[in-house]
Amino acid sequence: MCRRLLVLFLSLLPVLAFRPESAPTRDEYSRIDAYARSAPQSVAGNINSLADYLTTPARTDMDKVRVIYAWIVSHIRYDIEAANSPYRQKYYSEKEFATRTLRARKGLCTGYALLFKFMLERAGVQAVSIRGYARTEDREAGNPVPKIDHEWNAVNIEGDWYLFDLAWAVSTANEGEISNDFYFMTPPSQFVAQHFPTEARWQLLDQPVAKARFDRFPKLYAPYFNLGFGPSFPQEGRIDAMGKAELTLETDFSMEYLCTVGRPGQGQSKEVPVTVTRENGRHRLLVNLPVRGTSTLHVYARPRSKERYKRYDCIASFTVQNG
Numbered sequence: 001m002c003r004r005l006l007v008l009f010l011s012l013l014p015v016l017a018f019r020p021e022s023a024p025t026r027d028e029y030s031r032i033d034a035y036a037r038s039a040p041q042s043v044a045g046n047i048n049s050l051a052d053y054l055t056t057p058a059r060t061d062m063d064k065v066r067v068i069y070a071w072i073v074s075h076i077r078y079d080i081e082a083a084n085s086p087y088r089q090k091y092y093s094e095k096e097f098a099t100r101t102l103r104a105r106k107g108l109c110t111g112y113a114l115l116f117k118f119m120l121e122r123a124g125v126q127a128v129s130i131r132g133y134a135r136t137e138d139r140e141a142g143n144p145v146p147k148i149d150h151e152w153n154a155v156n157i158e159g160d161w162y163l164f165d166l167a168w169a170v171s172t173a174n175e176g177e178i179s180n181d182f183y184f185m186t187p188p189s190q191f192v193a194q195h196f197p198t199e200a201r202w203q204l205l206d207q208p209v210a211k212a213r214f215d216r217f218p219k220l221y222a223p224y225f226n227l228g229f230g231p232s233f234p235q236e237g238r239i240d241a242m243g244k245a246e247l248t249l250e251t252d253f254s255m256e257y258l259c260t261v262g263r264p265g266q267g268q269s270k271e272v273p274v275t276v277t278r279e280n281g282r283h284r285l286l287v288n289l290p291v292r293g294t295s296t297l298h299v300y301a302r303p304r305s306k307e308r309y310k311r312y313d314c315i316a317s318f319t320v321q322n323g
Contacts, residue, residue, distance in 0.1 A: 029066055036070035044075070047099060047115070051122035061157050064123045069166065072116055073179040078171045079106040094118075109167035113151040116166055126156040132197035133211075135219050138296045138317040139264040142237025144215040145196070152195060154202055161204055163191045172222060182222035193220045193233055223313035227301055228253045234316070241322045245287040245297055252281050254304040258312050259287045261295045264319065269298060289322045296320070
């Protein structure tokens with residue numbers, strides 16, 4: 001998986017992170033989040049008492065969803081140590097497994113999804129946990145995702161269904177941040193880029209995507225959408241090249257790009273030259289490839305500015321075959 005942030009050091013002075021002035025904030029949730037995070041330990045011993053305490057001040061179902069989400073992402077640690085264990089998500093009862101996650105204060109995707117589901121049910125909000133395929137690694141860009149290995153949620157808020165992935169909200173948060181709220185009520189057209197449910201209805205799309213089509217997508221990161229790319233995204237994650245890789249991104253914003261290339265599955269990658277042509281909301285990137293064979297192309301972007309210190313977000317990765 002590529003690093004989500006790449007900073008260019010242009011002097012020996014401390015790096016200042018660039019953030020576009022137009023970046024949206026979550027001020028509307030600040031009081032709810034603060035209340036959730038300050039919940040006393042005395043009420044957090046079981047699902048019922050915790051859900052009751054968190055939602056007592058709530059005036060709407062949306063308030064209930066947000067306060068429970070805020071508590072979980074701030075109190076349940078993503079259990080990296082358990083990720084490689086064959087017994088990491090075994091259980092005989094969904095409710096028992098949710099309770100185990102609550103008491104341990106750590107878990108993986110199933111633990112997050114089931115805890116969220118049962119706390120919402122206690123609060124009177126309809127929620128389901130959804131199993132499916134998720135594109136988690138750069139080497140899966142443009143390649144089939146072979147197994148069902150992820151779980152997330154859909155929640156009914158006042159008659160409409162919304163998608164959530166609490167495990168990814170925690171595990172992809174930037175350093176110093178509690179959660180990546182891109183995975184709070186993610187639009188279905190964006191969620192399907194990296195999540196494929198076993199039941200097509202939980203795509204929440206008028207025209208569901210087929211698994212064969214999903215398997216061709218690149219690996220996209222939340223900044224792709226947060227920086228204003230789209231509304232559609234690249235459909236092909238594999239690029240056949242002859243010395244240069246070409247791809248087109250859609251955005252109405254003025255962006256700067258940086259690209260790196262490395263061998264699939266390896267942690268190191270090398271910055272490579274990229275030429276950008278901009279026309280009518282389409283940015284054509286032409287990337288020089290230094291080596292032949294199969295490699296992973298990472299694309300980073302940032303809003304164009306005259307800032308001396310530049311911080312790029314990783315927006316996507318592609319599998320490149322340089323013949």
